Amino acid sequence: MGINRVQFQKGLSMAQFMERYGTEEKCHAAVVALRWPNGFVCPECKDRRHYTFERKGLRYWQCASCREQTTVMCGTVFESSKLPLTTWFLAMHLLTQAKNNVSALELQRHLGVRYKTAWLLKHKLMQVMSERRRIANWMAGSRSTMPTWAANCLAERAGAVRRTRYRSLPPCRPPRPATH
Numbered sequence: 018m019g020i021n022r023v024q025f026q027k028g029l030s031m032a033q034f035m036e037r038y039g040t041e042e043k044c045h046a047a048v049v050a051l052r053w054p055n056g057f058v059c060p061e062c063k064d065r066r067h068y069t070f071e072r073k074g075l076r077y078w079q080c081a082s083c084r085e086q087t088t089v090m091c092g093t094v095f096e097s098s099k100l101p102l103t104t105w106f107l108a109m110h111l112l113t114q115a116k117n118n119v120s121a122l123e124l125q126r127h128l129g130v131r132y133k134t135a136w137l138l139k140h141k142l143m144q145v146m147s148e149r150r151r152i153a154n155w156m157a158g159s160r161s162t163m164p165t166w167a168a169n170c171l172a173e174r175a176g177a178v179r180r181t182r183y184r185s186l187p188p189c190r191p192p193r194p195a196t197h
């Protein structure tokens with residue numbers, strides 16, 4: 018494959034992207050800033066007092082009031098995904114930086130995942146990234162915390178999309194890749 022055109026778009030270069038979001042820890046920190054820009058808020062009772070602990074390599078927040086346990090991924094598009102956050106972030110980067118539509122096949126090549134995974138990833142992200150240009154600007158900008166609109170876009174809206182829109186749609190199945 019030739020030189021990827023998306024690397025030459027204005028905004029975040031691939032090198033800058035890798036610097037900011039190249040590790041699981043950095044992506045996790047970005048999602049934490051996205052969900053709780055002013056610190057943890059219990060999704061159940063809205064209390065801010067909490068403890069954190071790790072279980073099976075995942076960081077949990079436990080509400081000191083109602084004892085609800087949550088991870089930063091709960092209620093976001095990342096929830097129940099087995100893919101590393103680095104893969105999600107790279108997909109977001111590729112989708113937001115591209116001038117033209119990025120095919121699932123292209124994503125598959127860049128991400129090194131199966132075609133079905135790339136297809137699902139793309140469609141989930143396209144549903145929550147209707148404000149993708151603004152997300153791209155945020156990713157390229159110097160702000161370290163994600164602004165509220167982006168948090169809403171990626172977190173709460175993802176939940177809302179799952180609850181409402183998916184229900185009225187036929188089951189989300191990827192088409193078979195075209196055979197050449």
Ligand SMILES: [Zn+2]
Nearest residue numbers: 059062080083
């Ligand atoms: Zn609580």
